[in-house]
Amino acid sequence: MSDSGARLRVDPTRCDGAGYCAEIIPEVVSLDDWGYPILSEHPLGDPALLRLAERAVAQCPRLALALTSGTDRSR
Amino acid sequence: MAVTLRVLPMPADEPLEEPDSCPRLLAGPSIDRGAERFADHERRLGRRPIGGEWLLDVMQRSGLRGRGGAWFPTHRKWRGVARAAQQRGPATVVVNASEGEPLSAKDRMLVEHRPHLLLDGAMIAAETVGADAVVIYLSRPARSATRSLQHALAERRPRGSRDLPVRLVTTKHRYVAGESSSVVRRIGGGPSKPSFAPPHPSERGVLGRPTLVQNAETIVHAALIARYGDGWFRERGTDSAPGTGLVTISGDVQQPGVYEVDLGSRLVDALSAAGGVVSLPRGVLIGGYAGTWLDPRNSSDVLLSPDETSHACGVIGVLGRDGCALVETAHIVAYMAGESAGQCGPCLLGLPDIAQAMSRLAAGCADRGDLARIHRWCDQIDGRGACHHPDGAVRNVRSALEVFADDVERHLRGSPCLDRGRTAFARPPRTQRGWR
Numbered sequence: 001m002s003d004s005g006a007r008l009r010v011d012p013t014r015c016d017g018a019g020y021c022a023e024i025i026p027e028v029v030s031l032d033d034w035g036y037p038i039l040s041e042h043p044l045g046d047p048a049l050l051r052l053a054e055r056a057v058a059q060c061p062r063l064a065l066a067l068t069s070g071t072d073r074s075r
Numbered sequence: 076m077a078v079t080l081r082v083l084p085m086p087a088d089e090p091l092e093e094p095d096s097c098p099r100l101l102a103g104p105s106i107d108r109g110a111e112r113f114a115d116h117e118r119r120l121g122r123r124p125i126g127g128e129w130l131l132d133v134m135q136r137s138g139l140r141g142r143g144g145a146w147f148p149t150h151r152k153w154r155g156v157a158r159a160a161q162q163r164g165p166a167t168v169v170v171n172a173s174e175g176e177p178l179s180a181k182d183r184m185l186v187e188h189r190p191h192l193l194l195d196g197a198m199i200a201a202e203t204v205g206a207d208a209v210v211i212y213l214s215r216p217a218r219s220a221t222r223s224l225q226h227a228l229a230e231r232r233p234r235g236s237r238d239l240p241v242r243l244v245t246t247k248h249r250y251v252a253g254e255s256s257s258v259v260r261r262i263g264g265g266p267s268k269p270s271f272a273p274p275h276p277s278e279r280g281v282l283g284r285p286t287l288v289q290n291a292e293t294i295v296h297a298a299l300i301a302r303y304g305d306g307w308f309r310e311r312g313t314d315s316a317p318g319t320g321l322v323t324i325s326g327d328v329q330q331p332g333v334y335e336v337d338l339g340s341r342l343v344d345a346l347s348a349a350g351g352v353v354s355l356p357r358g359v360l361i362g363g364y365a366g367t368w369l370d371p372r373n374s375s376d377v378l379l380s381p382d383e384t385s386h387a388c389g390v391i392g393v394l395g396r397d398g399c400a401l402v403e404t405a406h407i408v409a410y411m412a413g414e415s416a417g418q419c420g421p422c423l424l425g426l427p428d429i430a431q432a433m434s435r436l437a438a439g440c441a442d443r444g445d446l447a448r449i450h451r452w453c454d455q456i457d458g459r460g461a462c463h464h465p466d467g468a469v470r471n472v473r474s475a476l477e478v479f480a481d482d483v484e485r486h487l488r489g490s491p492c493l494d495r496g497r498t499a500f501a502r503p504p505r506t507q508r509g510w511r
Contacts, residue, residue, distance in 0.1 A: 012419035013271045013461045032455040033428075036420040 005043025006067045014064035021056040098335045099319050110223040113230040116191040123195040124301045126202030137305035138317040143290030155277035159285035160205035167208045167281045168201040172291035173253040176363040178390045181321035182291040184333045186220040190227035196298030209241045214248040250414035254462045255288040268416040269462035313339035316380035324349040327395030343375040358400040360392035364407045365467025367474035399492035404475040405433040411468035422465040425456040439491030
């Protein structure tokens with residue numbers, strides 16, 4: 001975990017499982033059996049992925065997604 | 076005690092001498108005599124010392140760690156609050172006695188029976204970290220504890236020039252109400268629900284002030300360490316888990332109740348404090364509803380220290396011979412599902428699904444698909460809430476499936492345990508839903 005790449009992070013108290021993020025960036029976001037996002041632990045090294053992640057953040061209807069730097073231990 | 080020695084084998088080379096087992100937290104008048112009065116308290120222990128910076132090093136050397144379950148070094152928490160208070164103004168000390176774990180009764184027992192020791196500890200902590208306000212946080216159904224505390228405060232008032240004002244704040248009795256961000260939210264006037272990634276209470280807690288949220292038992296230990304020092308504290312327990320601790324022992328033992336044991340005691344010794352087990356247990360649940368199951372056939376030597384059992388919460392539930400651990404686990408996960416704050420999807424929706432599948436398994440009408448789903452759901456839920464409530468439920472389910480794998484096989488083949496309606500643990504009181 002020494003790299004400092006950006007990661008997607010979800011606030012589970014805001015998320016209500018709309019699922020847009022998993023459509024926008026399935027490489028990083030999968031859905032659990034109830035439709036809530038499970039985020040990959042891998043940093044978003046690839047600039048194309050990072051752009052998709054930024055779109056997912058912007059498209060989240062509950063404003064539950066955020067991009068964080070790699071030093072942040074939270075989900 | 077003889078019963079215990081017979082049914083739970085002990086190593087033969089163990090010398091059978093009685094360890095020093097004088098209670099510390101529970102010293103003083105007998106517990107059936109109710110709350111210790113202020114005059115008796117001061118006669119027994121003398122006036123309380125005044126807290127201050129001097130105590131931080133003593134706390135560090137004592138090795139005291141949080142007894143609410145997190146096992147965090149207490150001195151580090153206190154130093155953090157003291158530093159923040161120096162920079163940003165007076166802090167608040169919160170004594171957390173809400174105790175949402177249904178199988179635990181130690182904190183409310185301390186509040187009820189040793190209110191002055193608790194208040195001493197709260198004042199000493201406040202003086203040490205630079206607080207000018209003290210809050211005692213209690214679960215609303217703990218009425219006798221609340222009354223006892225109110226009476227104690229009235230007793231101290233005429234003499235209590237050295238005491239800070241104390242505010243009592245109550246909450247609905249909910250499993251997650253004692254989580255520190257729930258505590259901070261509730262005292263600020265909100266619901267007792269956890270926050271996601273909250274600022275650390277030592278930085279921004281109650282009303283934005285630096286806040287020390289400390290479990291009631293931990294505060295009482297601090298009150299004694301301030302009097303007698305770190306060397307005294309370390310005379311009991313082990314190097315990594317010094318001191319004594321309270322355990323609530325329930326289920327199939329001769330005398331269920333709250334007992335004080337040395338940390339690092341063997342499970343079998345703690346059980347003999349409760350008069351021993353009634354029959355060879357079917358299972359032992361350590362750490363409460365969010366805890367883990369042990370197979371009693373190979374766990375009498377398990378040591379009651381967080382190093383070994385992975386949590387400090389002093390709760391032991393003994394499931395008797397006639398019980399079925401899968402039935403218990405199904406009940407427990409259903410209860411935990413009902414106690415979800417309802418804020419995070421995986422907990423709100425996942426725990427009820429696990430509970431349903433577990434209850435089919437308990438009744439002997441689950442198939443292998445159900446079992447696979449339970450495992451998958453546990454993996455999906457673990458670590459995905461704002462707080463650790465779902466993780467605790469998952470921990471319990473996983474340990475039951477592992478420890479009682481033989482029972483799981485039998486249940487899957489359609490032959491559940493007999494007497495499956497029986498439950499061995501005291502069930503939690505029914506509470507209305509609500510969050511304030």
